[in-house]
Amino acid sequence: MTRPSGGAARVIPALDTGDLARAETLAAALAPHCGLLKVGLELFCAAGGPAVIAAARHRPVFLDVKLHDIPNTVAGALRSLLPLKPAMITLHAAGGPAMIAAARAEAEKAEADRPLLLAVTVLTSIDAATLAATGVVDAPAAQVLRLARMAVAAGADGLVCSPQEAAMLRAELGPDPVLVVPGVRPAGSAVGDQARTATPAETVAAGADWIVIGRPITAAPDPAAAAAAIAASLPG
Numbered sequence: 001m002t003r004p005s006g007g008a009a010r011v012i013p014a015l016d017t018g019d020l021a022r023a024e025t026l027a028a029a030l031a032p033h034c035g036l037l038k039v040g041l042e043l044f045c046a047a048g049g050p051a052v053i054a055a056a057r058h059r060p061v062f063l064d065v066k067l068h069d070i071p072n073t074v075a076g077a078l079r080s081l082l083p084l085k086p087a088m089i090t091l092h093a094a095g096g097p098a099m100i101a102a103a104r105a106e107a108e109k110a111e112a113d114r115p116l117l118l119a120v121t122v123l124t125s126i127d128a129a130t131l132a133a134t135g136v137v138d139a140p141a142a143q144v145l146r147l148a149r150m151a152v153a154a155g156a157d158g159l160v161c162s163p164q165e166a167a168m169l170r171a172e173l174g175p176d177p178v179l180v181v182p183g184v185r186p187a188g189s190a191v192g193d194q195a196r197t198a199t200p201a202e203t204v205a206a207g208a209d210w211i212v213i214g215r216p217i218t219a220a221p222d223p224a225a226a227a228a229a230i231a232a233s234l235p236g
């Protein structure tokens with residue numbers, strides 16, 4: 001998957017709904033204003049793989065299923081997902097290097113159809129206090145960097161981080177890892193359950209390749225207009 005050069009190509013709307021018909025309507029309306037469409041756990045669990053891929057057929061699909069299990073099970077999940085031909089799949093970096101390496105080995109079998117494997121570092125809804133409650137006493141940025149280094153060394157093509165770590169990861173890891181960044185909020189949008197946020201333009205300026213945006217688009221009165229406005233706000 002080639003990297004986007006600006007505007008709409010950088011935008012990945014999250015089709016977060018359990019209603020397949022609604023997802024299809026959103027996908028058709030948003031396709032002119034985005035580079036990929038993201039299918040997450042809500043839609044995937046409600047409708048199943050083939051149906052969601054068909055619903056999102058207007059654009060390459062980012063399958064955000066956040067795999068996290070023992071290496072053999074994650075490799076098996078990859079084997080089951082590869083026939084859907086997603087452009088990107090997520091797995092949790094916290095699963096460790098053997099899990100990521102097993103996923104990469106399985107993904108390689110798809111040859112030309114191999115999806116990008118993106119390692120989720122620290123979820124964008126997690127702040128320092130929540131991270132501490134899980135037993136990690138470092139600041140979120142330090143934990144993001146630790147997991148990112150490990151994940152890339154183990155075979156991840158890229159990383160999911162918050163807007164607040166994108167510049168640090170670019171500085172520390174260089175231009176190669178793909179950065180796909182949720183937790184993005186246009187000025188004035190409700191933050192909701194996101195903890196580490198920035199605007200679309202700030203996130204791209206920090207080094208994100210793609211930005212993921214759900215509710216600020218899907219809950220807008222006119223989702224297509226909201227996505228178009230976000231795309232127009234991005235630097236080239």
Ligand SMILES: O=c1ccn([C@@H]2O[C@H](COP(=O)(O)O)[C@@H](O)[C@H]2O)c(=O)[nH]1
Pocket residue numbers: 014016040064120122123124125160161182183184192194212213214215216
């Ligand atoms: O760290 C992460 C990883 C994934 N997500 C997903 O992105 C979207 C964000 O939706 P919003 O409505 O814009 O908050 C959602 O599908 C999450 O599952 C994330 O937010 N943070």
